[in-house]
Amino acid sequence: MNDFQPAVSDSRRFIDPETLVRIASLELVARTVVEGFISGLHRSPHLGFSVNFAEHRAYHPGDDIRKIDWNVYGRTGRFYVKEYEGETNTSLHILLDCSRSMSYGSKGITKLEYGQFLAASLGYFAFKQRDSIGYVSYDEDLLEYIPARGSTGHLNTVLHAIERAEAGRKTDFIKSLVKVSERLRRRGIVVVISDLYDEPAHVMNGLRHLAFRGHDVIVFQVLDHAELQFDFAAAAQFVDMETRAEMHVLPEYMRSQYRILLGKQIEENERECRKDRIDFSLIDTSTPLDSALFSYLVRREQLY
Amino acid sequence: MSFLNPLFLIGGLAAAVPVLLHLVRREHAKKIEFPTLMFLRRISRKTIRYRKLRRLLLLLLRVFALLFIVLAFMRPYRETTEAAPVAGIVTTAHIIALDNSMSMDYRDRWEQARKAASAITRNSNPGDRFAVVEFSDTALGPARLTTASEALSRIEAIEPTDRPTRYGQALRAAEKLALDAGTGKRIVHLISDFQKNGWTSDDQDFRLAAGVELRTIDVGSDEFSNITIRDVRITEADETNGNETKLTASVVNFGNLDRKNIRISLSVDGREVADRRIDISGSASQGIDFRLLRLVPGTRRVVLTVDDPNLQRDNRFHLNLQARGKTQVQLVENPAKGRHSSFFLSKALDIDVLSPYTLKPAAPEKIIRSGGLLIWNDVPGRTAAVQQKIRDFVEAGGGLVLVLGESTNAGEFNRSFGSWLPVKVAEPPFAANRTGSRPVEDYVLMTDISTDHPIFRPFSQPHSGSFSSARFFRHVRVSVSEGSEVPARFDNGDPALVAANAGKGRVLVFASSADDSMNDLPLKAVYAPFWQQMLRFLEKYRERRHWREIGETIDPRKLLMDAAGNSLSDESIAVLDPAGQRLTAGGDAEHVLLEKSGFYEIRTMNSIASVAANTPPKESDLTHGDAEEMAAGWVSHGSAEFRQEGPVAPEEQEKRQRIWILFLIAGAVLLVSEMLLSRAATDNRPATPVP
Numbered sequence A: 001m002n003d004f005q006p007a008v009s010d011s012r013r014f015i016d017p018e019t020l021v022r023i024a025s026l027e028l029v030a031r032t033v034v035e036g037f038i039s040g041l042h043r044s045p046h047l048g049f050s051v052n053f054a055e056h057r058a059y060h061p062g063d064d065i066r067k068i069d070w071n072v073y074g075r076t077g078r079f080y081v082k083e084y085e086g087e088t089n090t091s092l093h094i095l096l097d098c099s100r101s102m103s104y105g106s107k108g109i110t111k112l113e114y115g116q117f118l119a120a121s122l123g124y125f126a127f128k129q130r131d132s133i134g135y136v137s138y139d140e141d142l143l144e145y146i147p148a149r150g151s152t153g154h155l156n157t158v159l160h161a162i163e164r165a166e167a168g169r170k171t172d173f174i175k176s177l178v179k180v181s182e183r184l185r186r187r188g189i190v191v192v193i194s195d196l197y198d199e200p201a202h203v204m205n206g207l208r209h210l211a212f213r214g215h216d217v218i219v220f221q222v223l224d225h226a227e228l229q230f231d232f233a234a235a236a237q238f239v240d241m242e243t244r245a246e247m248h249v250l251p252e253y254m255r256s257q258y259r260i261l262l263g264k265q266i267e268e269n270e271r272e273c274r275k276d277r278i279d280f281s282l283i284d285t286s287t288p289l290d291s292a293l294f295s296y297l298v299r300r301e302q303l304y
Numbered sequence B: 001m002s003f004l005n006p007l008f009l010i011g012g013l014a015a016a017v018p019v020l021l022h023l024v025r026r027e028h029a030k031k032i033e034f035p036t037l038m039f040l041r042r043i044s045r046k047t048i049r050y051r052k053l054r055r056l057l058l059l060l061l062r063v064f065a066l067l068f069i070v071l072a073f074m075r076p077y078r079e080t081t082e083a084a085p086v087a088g089i090v091t092t093a094h095i096i097a098l099d100n101s102m103s104m105d106y107r108d109r110w111e112q113a114r115k116a117a118s119a120i121t122r123n124s125n126p127g128d129r130f131a132v133v134e135f136s137d138t139a140l141g142p143a144r145l146t147t148a149s150e151a152l153s154r155i156e157a158i159e160p161t162d163r164p165t166r167y168g169q170a171l172r173a174a175e176k177l178a179l180d181a182g183t184g185k186r187i188v189h190l191i192s193d194f195q196k197n198g199w200t201s202d203d204q205d206f207r208l209a210a211g212v213e214l215r216t217i218d219v220g221s222d223e224f225s226n227i228t229i230r231d232v233r234i235t236e237a238d239e240t241n242g243n244e245t246k247l248t249a250s251v252v253n254f255g256n257l258d259r260k261n262i263r264i265s266l267s268v269d270g271r272e273v274a275d276r277r278i279d280i281s282g283s284a285s286q287g288i289d290f291r292l293l294r295l296v297p298g299t300r301r302v303v304l305t306v307d308d309p310n311l312q313r314d315n316r317f318h319l320n321l322q323a324r325g326k327t328q329v330q331l332v333e334n335p336a337k338g339r340h341s342s343f344f345l346s347k348a349l350d351i352d353v354l355s356p357y358t359l360k361p362a363a364p365e366k367i368i369r370s371g372g373l374l375i376w377n378d379v380p381g382r383t384a385a386v387q388q389k390i391r392d393f394v395e396a397g398g399g400l401v402l403v404l405g406e407s408t409n410a411g412e413f414n415r416s417f418g419s420w421l422p423v424k425v426a427e428p429p430f431a432a433n434r435t436g437s438r439p440v441e442d443y444v445l446m447t448d449i450s451t452d453h454p455i456f457r458p459f460s461q462p463h464s465g466s467f468s469s470a471r472f473f474r475h476v477r478v479s480v481s482e483g484s485e486v487p488a489r490f491d492n493g494d495p496a497l498v499a500a501n502a503g504k505g506r507v508l509v510f511a512s513s514a515d516d517s518m519n520d521l522p523l524k525a526v527y528a529p530f531w532q533q534m535l536r537f538l539e540k541y542r543e544r545r546h547w548r549e550i551g552e553t554i555d556p557r558k559l560l561m562d563a564a565g566n567s568l569s570d571e572s573i574a575v576l577d578p579a580g581q582r583l584t585a586g587g588d589a590e591h592v593l594l595e596k597s598g599f600y601e602i603r604t605m606n607s608i609a610s611v612a613a614n615t616p617p618k619e620s621d622l623t624h625g626d627a628e629e630m631a632a633g634w635v636s637h638g639s640a641e642f643r644q645e646g647p648v649a650p651e652e653q654e655k656r657q658r659i660w661i662l663f664l665i666a667g668a669v670l671l672v673s674e675m676l677l678s679r680a681a682t683d684n685r686p687a688t689p690v691p
Helices: A016-022 A025-043 A070-076 A110-129 A153-162 A173-183 A200-212 A224-227 A251-275 A289-302 B005-029 B045-073 B109-120 B146-157 B167-180 B340-348 B386-393 B410-415 B527-538 B556-564 B629-635 B650-657 B659-681
Strands: A056-058 A080-082 A091-097 A132-138 A141-151 A189-194 A216-223 A236-240 A246-249 A278-284 B030-034 B093-100 B131-135 B184-192 B212-218 B225-235 B245-255 B259-268 B272-279 B284-292 B298-306 B316-323 B327-333 B356-363 B373-377 B399-403 B425-430 B476-480 B482-487 B496-501 B503-510 B572-574 B582-586 B598-603 B608-614 B643-644
Touching: A016 A200, A025 A153, A070 A080, A070 B598, A091 A110, A091 A141, A091 A153, A110 A132, A110 A189, A110 A216, A110 A289, A141 A153, A153 A278, A153 B650, A173 A189, A173 A200, A173 B184, A173 B284, A189 B503, A200 A251, A200 B503, A216 A251, A216 B572, A236 B410, A246 B045, A246 B373, A251 A278, A251 B045, A278 A289, A289 B482, B005 B608, B030 B425, B045 B386, B045 B659, B093 B109, B093 B146, B093 B167, B109 B146, B109 B184, B109 B298, B131 B146, B167 B184, B167 B212, B167 B629, B212 B356, B212 B629, B225 B259, B225 B298, B225 B316, B245 B259, B245 B298, B245 B316, B259 B284, B259 B410, B272 B298, B298 B503, B316 B608, B327 B340, B340 B356, B340 B373, B340 B527, B373 B386, B373 B650, B386 B399, B386 B496, B386 B503, B399 B527, B476 B496, B556 B572, B650 B659
Parallel strands: A091 A132, A091 A189, A189 A216, A216 A278, A236 B030, B093 B131, B093 B184, B184 B212, B212 B643, B327 B356, B327 B373, B373 B399, B399 B503
Antiparallel strands: A056 A080, A132 A141, A236 A246, B225 B245, B245 B284, B259 B272, B259 B298, B298 B316, B425 B476, B482 B496, B496 B503, B572 B582, B572 B598, B598 B608
């Protein structure tokens, strides 16, 4: 299970998401995040691999020992093998949930914006790894589909597409993810960035569709801090952003129950995902993006 | 309950704050867009209901905590006028002497007194015994001491009366009850307005027995204002006042406040006939005249009313006005003398407005037998039939004046009138040295007069007329026997006027002429009133009192007899009080005590009399006496205690009761409860760790 707080998290080095909002260019955001993340990894004595993942990877029994980088061994005491550029070649499909509930934000950044930053950062990161990048946005249906490509110009296309994303309508996981899974012919990494606000069964069915197609699925459940803590003080009339249903809520008397129920739901999501070898990470939009990146990194490392 | 600091109630408004907040929050709950209500909807209604209930309970705890704290700061106390019971006393005998005289009905004095009396019963120790003595000029109390609840019931049943105040009887009655209580603490609580007029010289000599404590509760005040009609003077109709009866009401303003536009009204037999409006200064009196046209003969009920709301019991003055009309007097004259013999009589009696009588000449044979008055003016030659007629007339209740003039014959008189009257004419009838001429110096005077006799009583006062100047040149010598009285004699000792009863009637024998043939009495001023008095005596006319005072007793039978002019034999008599309640009935009517103001009626089958009763004028004077001085005079030196209480000061009452502590404790307990419940209710647990 991924650690909620990545080991290299350092608020001084990694820009908080609220600040990222002020950066006009998504590409710049992605670069800023990724470069910062990479530089953090460089300086960390605890990591066992080089950031130049295009050139190094951890040693697995059976690897050609001639590819072991002894300099790195001398530095770290661990075995890493060199990889040549172009040696690793996978595709990354970023699925961004653009349902209306993703437009919620309590601290200056909405879940969708956070998701966009995350998607852009992952895309940029993958580009640096010479992976091909594809992008899908959806709500109750597919909104935009960009197949995976590996060219430089394609990164910009993807980034632009991510930048264009806007919160739309309701959520329909099954319908959207089934459509996505039918389009993704080539196996790769599928990153789902969503708040997973749909019927739990629908969510898992949608994810399983992807997993059963042989994709490596990473799920980032992105939730706002207010959704997680439910630190509302006064009684209020709560309005569902997608269904527009209303409910009078007394937070002080419903908070604990809410947290319990949400926690259980998250646990169930994680448990179900684990069953199908789907990576699950809960992301609080008030935390820096590096933990998400780290999760991606580790997963990719396990694969390759 | 009362409060020392009522302004703290403003703080009580703070108690409304949580309520308002609670309401406002509910009413103006803002709308918040939330990604999904999925999880919120799963929270059970039961949980929400439970939490709502707990929230309401918190609200109530806060409100009541605030309220109790505010009440504590307001320093509440229960009003009581009784000092706290002395600690250590197991049983105490409380004798509550409650003044319910008329003056206690002034404004709210009675309510204060009743409250004070009730407080005594409530603030007592278990085992204490009580007696309630209501007093005015009499004292009414129980035979023995009772419980607090019985005493309280009695207090609530007592009402003010129309009666005056006398403290002596009340204290004596209270003392007796206190001494009957035996050993233990004995307290007499005297609750009164301590009216100065209620303290008589008799009361000053009274001393409470040793061992009896006296406590006074004074509900009177030095400031007061009461207007009443103290007296009414009646001026009978005459030619000088336009033949109208004039009533002059003496209106008094007790108290030192000037009063304006006070209405005085007059009603006759229940019908208002006149009214006046006056301004009257404080401590002043004023006479108000009312004139009444000639009234219908009979007894008229007159009420004078003053509109003064302060003390209403003395606002009405009742009186009975007797409109007599003219009484017919039969006159039998001596035909030989012509009209001259009755000339002076007619001048004295047959006058339109000055005399209640009118003369009716009658022949001896035609005397009306059914009662009335008859003057037999020196008439000789009575036949037996006539004589019998006269006798029957008198014995049936008539009144007869026998004038013995020049025609008097001793033998004839003695055979006729002398046979049934205790009067005889001497032989010769005239004085021996009287020759029939009128020597100027040869006369006697009627000087020996019984001024106690009803005929001569009005002449007993100085300047009310004198008989001594009347000269009697000739008179008839009469002798009297048992059964007669001689109200007047000549200066030689001979009877001038003899009075005798015969049957139901009366007879007067005048031993001289009714004209100026034997005397010059007709030329004197007393002549007319003298004859009118004789006739009044004969008709048993009583100058009835126009009204009486409450506290007097009346003899109903006697009053009826006076009104009817005859006896009532064994007729049953009923007396009704002003409220119409029957007081007594029976052959032997008892004396009746007048206790209420208004008209009492005394009735039989055939007759009716009215008695007007008014409140005693002195009781309307509410001048406040010094309670301490009065009470100190009733206490034996060195033995019984005296304690003046009056109403206990509010601060002292509050200090004794300390009710604020209870409220403060209650408020504190509620606050602590609110704190504990609030902590349990509010969810401040750390966020559930999420994966």
